[in-house]
Each structure stands twice: as structure tokens, then as C-alpha cells.
Amino acid sequence: MKKVLVLGATSAIAQATVRLLAARGASLYLVGRNAANLEAVAQDATTRGAAKVAAQAVDLNDFSAHEAMVDAAYTALGGLDGVVLAHGVLGDQAEAQKSWAATETVLRTNFLSAVSLLTVLANRFEAQKAGTLVVISSVAGDRGRQSNYVYGASKGALNVFLQGLRNRLAKSGVAVVTVKPGFVDTPMTAHLPKNKLFASPDKVARGLLSAADARKNEVYVPGIWALIMLIIRTIPETVFKRMKL
């Protein structure tokens, strides 16, 4: 990935990824909501050696802006060969259970906006017959649990969408990489008590990039989550529904 569009560039995992890409001398088009924060990330990337950095403040929940934003990225970098889709919200499960509005926000941000963006991007990449689409999903999408099934559903739906997209784009030489991080120590999880399973954004970013380089399909980062989720998926539903997870 030499010319990369980063969506949700101010998120912790995206920032760590941007640093690694910048150190490789990539060109970056950074998209996020907060202009001042985006500027800080852009300056950091420039200083760390990115060949070119452009940034645009966009609310990605405004789907009508997607097409123009992708156009702007193509123009600014003179083409695109990589996308890192990193925006998302954790939401509040208790809130979501009480109100459809809260549930809808999670689904819009994590699933619908990603689908809208990937619709635009996949068509471009399919036409140019090259590129890598890297999407940050979550282990939460592997099985619904009472503690965060709304977030999990948004990521689970995303995973299925990406499977289909991967299937469709395989013949065009476009890679679709689903990255499933476990717990990551970021501002998104600042309120949660930390344990040994929490990984640093930097570690996740390294895993993400090596998966992208290898054009993998689905990866768990850190790798231990492949085993953990295998076990969790294997538990029979009759038992699982009685568990407190």
C-alpha cells in the first residue's frame, strides 16, 4: 500500500497504522471528524516521513459525502491502492437496549457507513484491478453476547458483507482484509478495567499491516484471539444462552 486512504484516522489503531505507513514513506489521505485532531495526526505523519499527507474533515455518517470524498482522495494522491477503514463506535449496550436511536447510531456508523464507503471504493478498485481494502472489524462480531450484541451485530454484519465482497473481488486481484482485534487499550475502551488480554494500538497496527502486506483474508490480532474465539464459537447455543458473557 503506497497511496492509502485512512477512514477514521484519529482513532488510536488508525493513528498507530498511519505512523507505520508514514515511516515506510507512503502517501496518505486522512479522514476524520475533528479537524484539529486530524491536523495533529497529519503533522505527525508528515514529520515521520510520509511522502505526502492530505486530510479532510468529514462526518462519515453523512453517506452523501462519500463519493466526493473518495474523488478528493484520488485527486490528492494521484490514485489509491489501499484503504484502511478504521472508524467505528463501541456504543452503550444498555442504552441501545432501551432506545432504537442508540442502536441505529451503532449500526449506521459501524455497518451502514462502511457498506456505503466500500460500495464506492470496491467499484473503483475492481475497475483498476488492484488494491487492498483493509477493514477493522472485531472479535465481537463472531458471536452475539448479552454484554454487547448490538456492537457485535454491526461487526458481524460487516464480516459477512466483507466475505461477499472478497468473493466478488478475488478475480479482479483486489484483496479484502478483515481485521478482528480483541481488546485494545484505546480511548474507546478507556472506561473499561484492563487485563492481560488488552493489546496496544501499536501491536494491533503491526498485525494489521502484515496482514495487508500478505493479502490475508481474515486475521485476528493479536493471534491468540483466533483460539479464544474458536472456543467461544464452539460452545453449543443451549449452553451459551445460559452463560454470562
Next chain:
Amino acid sequence: MKALESWGRYPRVEQRTQPLVWRTDALPRPGGTLLPHGLGRSYGDSCLNEGGTLLLTSGLDRLISFDTATGVVRCEAGVTLDTLLRLAAPRGWFLPVTPGTKFVTVGGALANDVHGKNHHRGGTFGRYVRRFELVRSDGSRRVCAPDENPDWYGATIGGLGLTGLVTWAEVQLKPISNPYVLQETVPFGNLDEFLVVARESETDYEFTMAWVDCLARGKKLGRGLLYRGNFAPPQFDGLPLAKSHLSHGSGLAVPMDMPAFCLNRLSVSAFNWLYYHRQNGKPKQRLTHYDPFFYPLDAIYGWNRIYGKRGFLQFQCVVPYTTARDALAEILERSSRGGLPSFLSVLKTFGDLPSPGWMSFPRQGVTLAMDFANRGEKTWRLVEELDKVTREAGGAVYPAKDARMSPESFAAYFPRREEFSRYLDPAFSSSFWRRVNPVALPFSLESERGPAASRPQSLLAIR
């Protein structure tokens, strides 16, 4: 509230933490006092805030700009010196002043006005801080520089993080032609010899510092090895390097707290003897990468754990040249007699270059740093005595390495503290600051306080 400790692992105090994420964000106001906290490499309690909140600056780790033509780098306060070196060294620039570990933040280096092996040539870190932004709890933000808010600039450099939060700083780096140092090791037989060879070395060497065998006594009191060096000239470009020189903080780590008996008089004495004699008393030259030269201890991750759970007390003083000979002899004599081995003792001369910081520790003279395993009352009494010798010699003790100096000592060491106090942020405080500036009460504090559970059972410690 959670228990946190500093690098010396003493004291361990209860406090809250609040991570900072963006430099443009408003200061959080969780109630109680605030203190910026970087990587916690201060040894004592100057980076702790018992009962209050630590503002964790590790999230403020973005670079802002780096001009490879002028060597001016601007970055957020939580950026580490390690990050700056990785950025700058391959492009021909180096830190103008660096402490013995690269795992400190720019904000921490600024707040403690750190010094390095080149104090006689370069002075302190603060001299190279061109400007920075200071955010106060009243919501104000000001850019501070020698010619812009100079009073805030002077109060904040060396100001122990008490004047507000530094969000970003701009530092002038210095050019190097390659990352290698031409180093010479010169043995000296005692303190007098050190003073001669150290002063002589200042003329031709940018970097000097000496390891002292703190257990040698009598005529050998103060014997050790002086390391002096300069960045190698350009013709050394492309010289092959040993593998160990390429690693940044290699795989070595202290895996667990070491039991107390590992460090005793005998083991340290044997180590010191071997270390001193390994080069047969002759000067030795070699070419080395900057990493092992400047940061030998960084190669052993978590080296502070060799002192075990009770941690250790650092003691670093500076004494003027007029009294240095006698005062240092007295300090070395006492620590040697005290029978509590200092694992690593370092001597260094400070030059007369002034710091812009009002509360800066370095001043012209000779500095000695020692660490003592914390064995309770005995250790406290010894370090208290060393403090007294320092005070009588007209010297000073380094707050960044202190967990016990008295309010009287602090007042004697830092004559500008009154002036400094006027620039304190009302919402900011630290365990260190409260310790050396106790509020005067019209009644006995001891009876009010009751049994102090978390404190050592020592009159020396309870202030």
C-alpha cells in the same frame, strides 16, 4: 484510586490517573489536584500525586514538525527521547542534552531540566527548549519562550510540572556527522585524581562522566573509571558495528523482583573490584554506537527491579568546587562505612552555563549520584546524613531523584522557590511539593494525623 510507584519504587502511593489524548483538549477537572506524568522515570515522589490525579501524557506523543536543515523539532510533550533519536539520528541530528535513559518524555526532560554527560559544554536540556505551550487550569494557554512570557518560561523549565500542563515543546537539536562515539576510559585511583582528570578532560571532550567504586576506602576512596568521548568524525562513516550496538533496549530484562540478599556488600564489592581492574589500569579507546554509550542501563529493561520490592533511594547532589574535595570524601566515606552498597555511583563535573529555569538543579561544581537499597531506618539515616553534608558544603540535592529531603534543605537548595511559588497552578500539586512545602499548622501534626499506615515507621521519613 490505585497504588503507583516511581522508578525508585519508593514511595508507593494511592492516586487516580487520567489519560490525555489531544493537545487541544481542555484540561480534565476530576476534582482534587493534578500532576502531569510521563514515563515515571523520576526516582522519588516528584512524579507522584498522592490522593490526586496524574495526567498521563503518554497519549500526547505526536510529532509536529522537524526541520532537517535547522535541526528544530516540535513535538507533543509525551514524545519520548527515544522517538526523537530514531527520527533525528539517521538524519544527522542528535539531542543537545540527554540524561542516562532515553525512556523519558520531552515534557519530563523539560520539567526536570535534565542534564547529561556534556553539562560542562552544553548546560541543561532547558537551554535548548526554544518554546512550548503551557495550559493552565483556568483554561488559559500561552506560548512561552525566552522573549515571550519569559517569566512563565523560567518558572516552567525545571518547574517539576507544577506550573500547568506543557502540551508541546520545540527543541533545538545539534548536528552529528555519524551515530558513533569515540570513547576513552581512564582509570583514576582516588577522588583527587578524579578531580584532576575530570577537569583536564573538559577541554577536549564533549562528554565526560565517571563510575565510582563506592566501597573503596582509605587511599583508594573515590577510585573509578572516567568515560570521556566525542562524536566520531565523518571518516568513520560506514564502519561495521557489533550487533549489540544496533539494538535499542535489547531483549534483556529483569524478569522479577530480585530477593534482597543478591545485593550485598560482598557481591557489590566483588563486582566493583572486577569492573575496576578489567583493563589493567590503562586508558582504553574504542568506537561505540551512541546507544550503549549514552544509555547503558536501557539495555536491561526494568533494571530498577534488582532492588526488590522495597525499592531504593537515589541520592544525587552537586557541591561547588571550593568544598567539593572534602564534602565528596565525606559522602563517599559515610556511604562506604554505612555498609549499604550503592549499585551504581556516578561522578560528573558541572560547568558554569546557566539554565533558563529558576528551579534548575545543576550548578557549577561536582555532582555525585548514588542509589541505596531501601533497608528502612538505616538507609534513611545515612541518606539524611549525606543530605546534611551537601547542605553544609553549599550544594544541592536533585528533586527528580529524591524521596526524602526536608523542607529546610529544599529552601536552602532552591533560593528562587518563593518567586517560583507565585507561578504554581492552583490546581496542580505533587507528593514532592507538599512534602517540601508543608502547610504550617498551629498544632501538632502528629497527633492529628494518627497512625500513618502507608508510611515507613521512621521519624526520618515522616515529615
